[in-house]
Amino acid sequence: MFFTLSCRFLLLPGVIVFAGVLLPSSSAQQAGSLVQQHFLAAQQDQQQGLLDAAVREYKAVLQLQPGLPEVYINLGLVYYAQAKFEESAEALKTANKLRPGMRGVSLWLGIDDVKLHRPAQAAALLREAIRQDPADKLAQTWLGTALWDVGQTDAALLQLRKAAARFPDDPDLLFALGEAYGKAAVQQTEQLLDESSGTALSDLIYGTTYAGEREWTKAEGHLRRAIERDPRLLDAHLELAAVLLEQTRLPAAQEQLEQAIALAPQSASALARDGELLLLMQQPAEGLSRIQKAIEIDRSEALDALGLPIEDRVGRNVTGDEAGAELPPLCREAARKLEADPTYSPAKDVALAALYALAGDEDSALQAYRRIGPARSSPSPSVSSFAKAVMAMHQHRYDDAETLLLSWLGTHPRDRMARYDIALARHQISMAQVARMIEVAPDSYHVHQMLGQLYAGLTMANEAYGGLEEDDKAIAEYLAVAAARPNLPGVHFWLGHLYWKHGDADHALPELTRELELDPGHPEANGELGAILVAQGRATEAIPHLQLAIRGMPDLWPAYLQLGRAYAIEKNYARAEEMLKRALAHDHDGSAHFQLGLVLRAEGKTVQAAQVFAQVKAIKNERMAASSAADAGNQGVKQ
Numbered sequence: 001m002f003f004t005l006s007c008r009f010l011l012l013p014g015v016i017v018f019a020g021v022l023l024p025s026s027s028a029q030q031a032g033s034l035v036q037q038h039f040l041a042a043q044q045d046q047q048q049g050l051l052d053a054a055v056r057e058y059k060a061v062l063q064l065q066p067g068l069p070e071v072y073i074n075l076g077l078v079y080y081a082q083a084k085f086e087e088s089a090e091a092l093k094t095a096n097k098l099r100p101g102m103r104g105v106s107l108w109l110g111i112d113d114v115k116l117h118r119p120a121q122a123a124a125l126l127r128e129a130i131r132q133d134p135a136d137k138l139a140q141t142w143l144g145t146a147l148w149d150v151g152q153t154d155a156a157l158l159q160l161r162k163a164a165a166r167f168p169d170d171p172d173l174l175f176a177l178g179e180a181y182g183k184a185a186v187q188q189t190e191q192l193l194d195e196s197s198g199t200a201l202s203d204l205i206y207g208t209t210y211a212g213e214r215e216w217t218k219a220e221g222h223l224r225r226a227i228e229r230d231p232r233l234l235d236a237h238l239e240l241a242a243v244l245l246e247q248t249r250l251p252a253a254q255e256q257l258e259q260a261i262a263l264a265p266q267s268a269s270a271l272a273r274d275g276e277l278l279l280l281m282q283q284p285a286e287g288l289s290r291i292q293k294a295i296e297i298d299r300s301e302a303l304d305a306l307g308l309p310i311e312d313r314v315g316r317n318v319t320g321d322e323a324g325a326e327l328p329p330l331c332r333e334a335a336r337k338l339e340a341d342p343t344y345s346p347a348k349d350v351a352l353a354a355l356y357a358l359a360g361d362e363d364s365a366l367q368a369y370r371r372i373g374p375a376r377s378s379p380s381p382s383v384s385s386f387a388k389a390v391m392a393m394h395q396h397r398y399d400d401a402e403t404l405l406l407s408w409l410g411t412h413p414r415d416r417m418a419r420y421d422i423a424l425a426r427h428q429i430s431m432a433q434v435a436r437m438i439e440v441a442p443d444s445y446h447v448h449q450m451l452g453q454l455y456a457g458l459t460m461a462n463e464a465y466g467g468l469e470e471d472d473k474a475i476a477e478y479l480a481v482a483a484a485r486p487n488l489p490g491v492h493f494w495l496g497h498l499y500w501k502h503g504d505a506d507h508a509l510p511e512l513t514r515e516l517e518l519d520p521g522h523p524e525a526n527g528e529l530g531a532i533l534v535a536q537g538r539a540t541e542a543i544p545h546l547q548l549a550i551r552g553m554p555d556l557w558p559a560y561l562q563l564g565r566a567y568a569i570e571k572n573y574a575r576a577e578e579m580l581k582r583a584l585a586h587d588h589d590g591s592a593h594f595q596l597g598l599v600l601r602a603e604g605k606t607v608q609a610a611q612v613f614a615q616v617k618a619i620k621n622e623r624m625a626a627s628s629a630a631d632a633g634n635q636g637v638k639q
Helices: 026-047 051-064 069-081 085-098 105-115 119-132 137-150 153-166 171-195 200-212 216-229 234-246 250-263 268-280 284-297 299-305 314-319 327-340 346-359 362-370 385-394 398-411 416-440 445-465 471-484 491-501 505-518 523-535 539-552 557-569 573-586 591-602 606-633
Strands: none
Touching: 026 051, 026 069, 051 069, 069 085, 069 105, 085 105, 105 119, 105 137, 119 137, 137 153, 137 171, 153 171, 171 200, 171 416, 171 445, 200 216, 200 234, 200 416, 216 234, 234 250, 234 268, 250 268, 268 284, 268 299, 268 327, 268 346, 284 299, 284 327, 284 346, 299 385, 327 346, 346 362, 385 398, 385 416, 398 416, 416 445, 445 471, 445 491, 471 491, 491 505, 491 523, 505 523, 523 539, 523 557, 539 557, 557 573, 557 591, 573 591, 591 606
């Protein structure tokens, strides 16, 4: 499941109506009185959180009168609150057999199936729940979860958008929507990186990512390598110029922009950025001329290239510090000279807004931007949906851009740049939900939860290059969530995951244990808890957790390695060999091969073990060569 909801324990309205269902005999009246007593006791226990007692009381009711579907519904809800999802599903199925079509049964049975990793079955039930009650927020939202788990990412996002449109100010939905879009963007980017490894596009993506996090040296290295691989890649020249400008390396930035203009003389982005740079280099007339030309070619593209309009700043607050100390004074000086010049041109207000924005003076930037006339351009009906999507991206209409890009990819599924653009659009949509969350519920734990996701996402994107500096921020946000909502599923997993990433088993173990108390079937939590137990030599305890992890998520490849290690500790070499061989195809660092070699040697299969150890050496050599190439790519030459 990609997001969690604080599904409050609900008593369905109108449950248990005894009038007319009890027989009139004295014995029946006595039994009915006992049924009433047990039922009322069950409700009281339920409301007080005494869930084991509530189960006993509901079972007592069913022993006296087993044909009451409403009791089975309440029993199912109690089991759900105890994270006993199989028992909950069985109780709800019984209720549905006794009285088909009861409100709420499809909803909670569908949620149980999501928890039990039966998403296709869950989706059908949740659609039925929505048919029964289109305004049911839980059904609308959990259907998004089910579709995501089935692998229908686009359908899941669309469903969540529908739910958020119906409940626009609901913090649960804002968080779910933001998290879903953020994870979709990360997954699509990772997939694209895998497919484009060793190409200019891969380096462009890495370079842009590092630039967003203000890791200038890494960004420059990747962008220069992208240009080496494809000198005509306009976006790489533009992004490299922006990276150099942020470091106040103006001549080097201008060189890249001149190359960009030579490649695309009608590029509004290149002309606008070159105009801004000329202003900083004390060439105001030429700078304004370039900006004016850019506006005439494509106003929205020119404004976007200059960081306009001034919008929400959540993304910058998350990704890093503000600009270096040298650039803002240059921007303010250039803006001062423009303000002092009485000559007016349409480009002047654009330039002032851009300079003030780059200096970090958002109030002045907004004042200048408001003086810019409204846009009048609109795409021709004959242009492609991709061209319309690019225009929408420039105008920061990311919702529209996503729709148009999906249309384009429907007929051009191999267009990697379009796939990258949709990942960028979805990241921006995710960030918009953060801004909306802060606006709607600034004191909500959801804000901390969303920021925790964003920090964790940044570190996941950079783990291959050791970029783990955001982990402490992510932990702080998740600790704030856990303090506010200690029983919220998912939060303790992330804390455990982040602690264990840094080898802190003492803090990771209780967090992962708590997560499994809330959600016993959580595959990643079971996998990481199993890994900790294996590291501590507690193989017997680890094996059931690792088996659950694989059962819940068959492609959780690290769990196969850990399960192989656990079986090896138990000297069950046949099972260890079986598990480790399943992990070999996804062994990026040679650890699975190494463990397999140890197992084969322990089994006396020395020749096979030697072959596997040779493969370990080959993997290590390949990684060292790749690391050396990456280091070379990361060497940004100061100019």
